[in-house]
Amino acid sequence: MHRGPLSCLLLLVVLDQASKWWIKASFVLYESREVIPGLFSLVYYTNTGAAFGLLAGESTMVRRLFFVGVALAALVLLGLLYRQVRQSAPLYLYSLALIASGAIGNLIDRVRFGQVTDFLDFYWRGYHWPAFNIADSAITMGVALFLLASWRQPPAGKIDLKS
Structure with a gap:
């Protein structure tokens, strides 16, 4: 992987994990501290489901296997996409x-x-928007950046996930 995008990836994983560690160390579960009145608070929530609590009612093992499997499949897919777009615009790589x-x-x-x-x-x-974290933000921004890159400059050649 190119150094810039790899550095971005590593930095964001570290920031995400450090911020979650800080929240757990500094807050009691469900505690909220207003930062910008009427707009933004820091809170400590946990989410056993997906976005907006999807699958939160399923057993722990089912949820864990599902989400680990989906994340690993997504990472494989991202690796295949990277192989296809690595010679394209840097926006693709950062996304x-x-x-x-x-x-x-x-x-x-x-x-x-x-x-x-x-x-x-x-x-x-x-x-009120559901609480989220840095990892969620990175995914959202990455998808938006990928769509922007695709709109501005489609990837060189056809994306083929079979290769």
């Missing part, structure tokens, strides 16, 4: 690094703890 770093960060949580720590809480008046 894949962002997505992979998020997948790795949340995978570490699921393997170690069986759940993901969420702590970024944004809201506005009566609207």
Whole structure:
């Protein structure tokens, strides 16, 4: 992998894990501390499901196997995509690094703890976004960057995931 995207990936995994460690060490579960009144708080929540609590009611073993399997499959897919776009625009490489770093960060949580720590809480008046973490942000930004790169400059050649 190119040095810039690899450095980005490693830095984001470290930031994600360090921020989750800090939250666990500094907050009591479900504690909330307002940072920007009416807009942003730091909280300590855990999520045993996927985005928005999907599969949260399933048994621990089923959830763990499902999420570890999905994360590993996603990382394999990202590796195959990387092989296809490594000679394309750098935006592709950074987008894949962002997505992979998020997948790795949340995978570490699921393997170690069986759940993901969420702590970024944004809201506005009566609207409240579910809490999330740096790994979730990296995935979202990576997908957006990949779509932007695809719109601006489609990858050289056809993406073939069979090779």
